[in-house]
Amino acid sequence: MGFEDLFRGDPVTAARGLIGARLVCGACSGIVVETEAYAAVGDEAAHTFFKPSARAFVERHAAGAAYVYLNYGMYWLANVLTKGPEGAGFVLLRALEPERGVAAMRRRRGRERERDLCSGPGKLTIALGIDGADHGASFVGRGARFWFEEVCGGGAGEVVADRRVGITRATELPWRFLAAGSQHVSVRAGRA
DNA sequence: GTTTGGATTACT
C-alpha cells in the first residue's frame, strides 16, 4: 500500500504506518522514528477541536497536505493531513533518524551530535528547512518538495505505542508511535 | 484593542 492510500485512512493507522518510512526533503532524508496521531473529530487535543482555521484547512486540502504551524511562537511543527471516507486527522512528525544531508542539518541546527538534529518536532523542521512557507504544500504527488519512501528490506521493525506528549487534554490515548529502541526519538516511551 | 494559551527547546 502506497502512502497516498495510507493518508486516506484513519490518522492512527497512518501514524503507525509512517514509522520506518523514509522522509525526503531536498538533499536531506531521514527515517521516521516517532509520530503522533490527531483525529479531526472527537479528539480534544487536536487543533480541529479548538481552532476554526484548522477545520477550514481540513475542508480545503486533500490527503497528504502539509499542515505546518508555529508553536510557542518559535518552532514550526509539521503534520500530514489524513482524509478519507472514514474521517480525517493529522500525523505529527516528531522525530527522524538522520540519513542523507547530515551536513546541512548540522548547519541549520547549529548542533553536532546526530541525535540532536531531528529528535523532536521543532528540531526536525529546522534540520530540514521546513517552515510556514510549506503550509498547504503536499507530501504526495508530482513536484512535491517533500515525500515519503518505503524502505527496502522491510524497514519498520518493531513499533511501540505510547501516550502523546506535550498536550494537556486527551493525554490517555496511546497515539504516539515510536521505533522500538531508537536513539533518535524525542522522549522515550513510558513504562507500560 | 487587549489578553491568553499553546502538539517546544535550550540553558541554568
Add this chain to the structure above:
DNA sequence: GTAATCCAAACA
C-alpha cells in the same frame, strides 16, 4: 525550573 517569542482565538 523557566525564558524565549508569535499568532489565532476569545473577550471587551
